[in-house]
Amino acid sequence: MSPPESMPRIDFEANARSALRDAFLQRALRSAMVRFRELQAGVIAEVPQWQALRQQAHDVKLDTLAHLDRHLDELEFRIRARGGHVHRAGDGAEAGRIIEGLARGRRVVKSKSMTSEEIGLNEVLRRAGCEVTETDLGEYLLQLAGETPSHIIAPVVHRSKESIAELLSAATGRRLPPEAEALTAAARVLLRERFLRAEVGITGVNFAVAETGTIVLVENEGNIRLTTTIPRVHIALMGVEKVIPRLADLPVFLTLLPRAATGQRMSSYVSLLTGPRRPGESDGPEEFHLVILDNGRRAIQADPVMCEALACIRCGACLDVCPIFERTGGHAYGSVYSGPIGAVITPLFVGLERAGDLPFASSLCGACGEVCPVKIDLPRLLLELRARVVRARGAGRAERLFVAGWSRIMRDPAALRRAGGLVRFLQRLLGRRPRWVPYPLSRWVTSRDLPPPAHAAFRQGWKP
């Protein structure tokens, strides 16, 4: 995906600073992340073969990616055999045109789809004269607020129930109390009416099973089932990496995904949809379209190092354990995909020039790699990207000088001895809380004192 020319560089540091000043956001994120982690840990502990399943899921995904065309061709063949339509889109604009052609001027209900956010589908449809309604409660609230999701599973975690009550009160024309139950009930009534008169339903895809031509959708609210039951036309949008070869692979992923995402043994609804409605059936779409999107994915697939990033099943577990995400929320990442996986795939999608800060926005604590249910080695991918950013874009002058100086000194024990002596001399001179120090120490002493000076280096005092 090439970024629109006007898109500025994502300044994660500045975004993080403003997130840190938002006291509600800090509290909300912390309590949400802690709660997700507890729920996840509880149901993961029940699965003794968890580690083996992670490996299996990883292997299935990478093996499938290695033979992507074969599996996509089979998926397409099976769906066509069932009377469905399959469209291939090279980029977001092409996918937008295809969907626009199918939905122009119609009333559209949509369920949550990161891929549709990625290609800015709502805006495309709005311009094509469609009435578009997001039906996932969180996404609907974001639509009312004109915002983007801040967490893949809890898209509206950055908003308080009071501010949500205001949004829904305005939408319903009634004064609603700031209570989750009453607000959900009000949204249900509003959205039910939208469902019943919708002409087109648009969903994402969690998994697409090639051997049976089945798309699989996972949810709790029931809005995806409604979106794929009531409108006459169902359009599903998937990235090429969502295909899995066999139905027998599905239990692996369905064991992992709900537990890693919401901490449930199983989500309330999993739909396995195979083609449009069949003769004699009274509901379900008469037309089924699957739009298979590349948008930069094949380039990632062809990159032997980064390929495994495409194994992601969008569960959000890496966000939930990330101490950075916990303090910034998703908006700081400046793209649809946030957290550790966002820090990896956003630069791959929009370019190192624009998103080159993101791979550095990690303390490399490794928590993300440890929890990823498909075993993506996120810390390693972050390191790889850092090297690419330095090669492609370079680093700041002060940083370059520091690292180059460090490396030069460390190539020579005599230079190290001299430099160390100088450092200890300066430590004694400046004290632990100096008024001025050069970069990078200038950014250390904002919150931390310098260590007390050592008497001498270890090597000077060493007695064999």
Place this chain on the structure above:
Amino acid sequence: MRAALFVTCLVDQLFPRAGEAAAAVLRRCGVAVEFPPAQTCCGQVAFNDGFWEEARPLARRHIEVFDHADVVVAPSGSCVAMVRELYPMLLRDEPGWAARAREVGQRTFELSEFLVDVLHTEDAGARFPHRVTYHPACHGLRALGLRDQPLRLLRRVRDLDLRPLRGAEECCGFGGMFAVKFSALSSAMLETKLRAIEDSGAEVVTATDVSCLMHLGGGLSRAGSRIRALHLAEILAAQ
């Protein structure tokens, strides 16, 4: 047994006591300790920051310095993780060096790992009559898979009152250059960790890495706290 001490650049220049303590503990456990004076830095600072070109000569030099040692022991989980887990990645385009890196990596151990898993020693003969809490530094915890080795050693220290640490496995916010590039975030993470340390009731916070301890100690000092940050080796060496 003979072991070469890979003391790490930070310990060498800024925290020599941790290195002296590590050597003392090893000797007390019957290990003959040598210090190859040609050693400098494993290159992690440059590598983690994306400067692989700058890191490679340091990695090759580290391998040469420690090539002949039977066993290499370091008072740092992070630097051991660099050598053992990341050198093969850094040197993957130089197959000869990558192979040598793997060999050195297999013989390189973090101190608590070496004591518990290799020497099968949990009692280092220490006495430390203080309230202590332990912060599991991330690279030891996750890259090396250290779980309870440091705790097993601490539990055998006489008169030591070991206090549990809330959110122990959450990162302290150091992260190398991260600590300065994203100073505000690093400080926010530090603040969470310092609150947990204060709440533990400990007088001393310990860890396997002086890098995290420099960050924690710097924060404690800035907050005017009386809690001290000490390397695990310094506690194990105390008598």
Place this chain on the structure above:
Amino acid sequence: MIASEALVDRFIERATAAGVEVVRVSTDASLALQVLERISSAGIHAVAVWDDPLLQPIVDAVRGAGLTITHDPAAAAVGITAAEHAIADTGTLVLSAGPGRPRATSLLPPLHVAVLPEDRIVGTLFDLVPRLEALPSALAFVTGPSRTADIELTPVRGAHGPVSVAVYLLPDALGRAPV
């Protein structure tokens, strides 16, 4: 297949944990009676029900009680289905759409009643897949009521679909409808 009592117990435990009301019945007559009672207590008049021999006793009882059977799930206050399979480990019902088996029956009405013969319960998802032969146009795994936690992570039932799900477990001898 003979239902193992352990599987049934596990299903009851896990479905209950997911917020399902689980009722074990011993005869067709008690099935009809108990479902009718559940419906009446909710003050329901319009009933949507799948065409399935298992549900015939319920249809008869509902008609006898003077309630309306509708083919439009949007107009019904309860939707009654027969589960084709169930998964014990997760407390999941597996519902297969088809002629006379609209998808919306288990979705639009605020109450979903499902009848499940005990011998259709399998242990895990992995045990289920070999039993799925030709896939229908829509196969729904239903685990508890519709729910959301989008507002400050407060769990709320009935986001879009049913607020309540009740499962009536039939002993082996009554589960005779071929699947």
